[in-house]
Structures are given as C-alpha cells and as structure tokens.
Amino acid sequence: MTEVIQISEKSKDFLKKVEEISGEVITLCEQCGICTTSCPMAEDMDVSPSNIMRLVQIGDEGVLETKAIWFCASCFTCTVRCPRGIDLAKVTEALRQINLRKNTDYLDINRMDESEVEDLPTIALVSSMRKYTG
Numbered sequence: 001m002t003e004v005i006q007i008s009e010k011s012k013d014f015l016k017k018v019e020e021i022s023g024e025v026i027t028l029c030e031q032c033g034i035c036t037t038s039c040p041m042a043e044d045m046d047v048s049p050s051n052i053m054r055l056v057q058i059g060d061e062g063v064l065e066t067k068a069i070w071f072c073a074s075c076f077t078c079t080v081r082c083p084r085g086i087d088l089a090k091v092t093e094a095l096r097q098i099n100l101r102k103n104t105d106y107l108d109i110n111r112m113d114e115s116e117v118e119d120l121p122t123i124a125l126v127s128s129m130r131k132y133t134g
C-alpha cells in the first residue's frame with residue numbers, strides 16, 4: 001500500500017523546488033536504504049543519503065543545514081543502484097545550489113581550525129569553495 005504523507009503548503013513548496021532544480025521525482029523514493037549502504041561517504045555524513053531523501057520528501061528545510069549534502073562526492077554509486085532510478089547526486093547538488101543562492105556558508109573553512117580542516121574529506125573542501133567559481 002502506498003504511504004500518504006500529509007505536509008504543509010510550505011513543505012510542499014520546498015519539495016517542489018528541489019524536484020524542479022534536480023529534475024528528479026523525490027516522491028518515488030521508497031526508503032529502501034540501498035543508497036546509504038552503497039555510499040562511500042556515508043560514514044562522514046551527519047545524515048545518511050536515504051535520510052536526505054526522506055527529509056526532502058516531507059519538505060523539511062533542515063536538510064539544507066546538514067553537512068552531508070556537502071560531503072556527497074557525486075560518485076553516482078547510489079544513482080546506479082537505486083531501484084527507483086533516482087539520481088541522488090542531482091538531489092544533493094540541488095540542495096547545495098539552494099544554499100549557494102542564499103549565499104549562506106555552512107562550511108566556512110576560514111572559521112575552522114587547522115585540525116578540523118585536515119579532517120575534512122576533500123569533496124567537502126571543493127564543495128565549500130564552489131561559490132567562488134561562479
């Protein structure tokens with residue numbers, strides 16, 4: 001039986017925005033968790049890839065504040081394995097784009113100490129610097 005999720009209009013707008021930017025149908029996600037078990041970056045993420053999808057499905061804008069969306073390396077492993085054909089890398093890219101358009105820093109390396117920067121995965125550094133590349 002298909003689960004019906006009741007969300008507010010604001011949450012619906014956020015879901016629609018992510019679907020428009022990513023070009024993916026987020027509501028198709030069945031929460032199987034294959035993306036999470038396949039993801040090479042999952043251990044470094046504060047929220048798993050399948051939970052990113054869930055948060056977007058329910059229109060929770062808190063997903064924009066997760067570090068996980070910056071840690072996604074766009075490796076497409078989850079994309080290849082997703083049984084619903086969802087390109088999760090496009091979803092994390094859409095979420096990063098929404099943040100970059102707001103000009104908000106969630107990973108500001110200028111405010112981190114040296115040891116924190118050394119522990120960051122390279123992709124997080126690259127993602128955090130993207131706003132400087134136009």
Ligand code: SF4
Nearest residue numbers: 029030032033035082
């Ligand atoms: S693999 Fe696809 S369907 Fe399964 S949880 Fe991840 S995005 Fe959703």
Ligand code: SF4
Nearest residue numbers: 039072073075076078
């Ligand atoms: S594209 Fe991102 S979320 Fe998907 S497996 Fe690769 S790092 Fe993980």
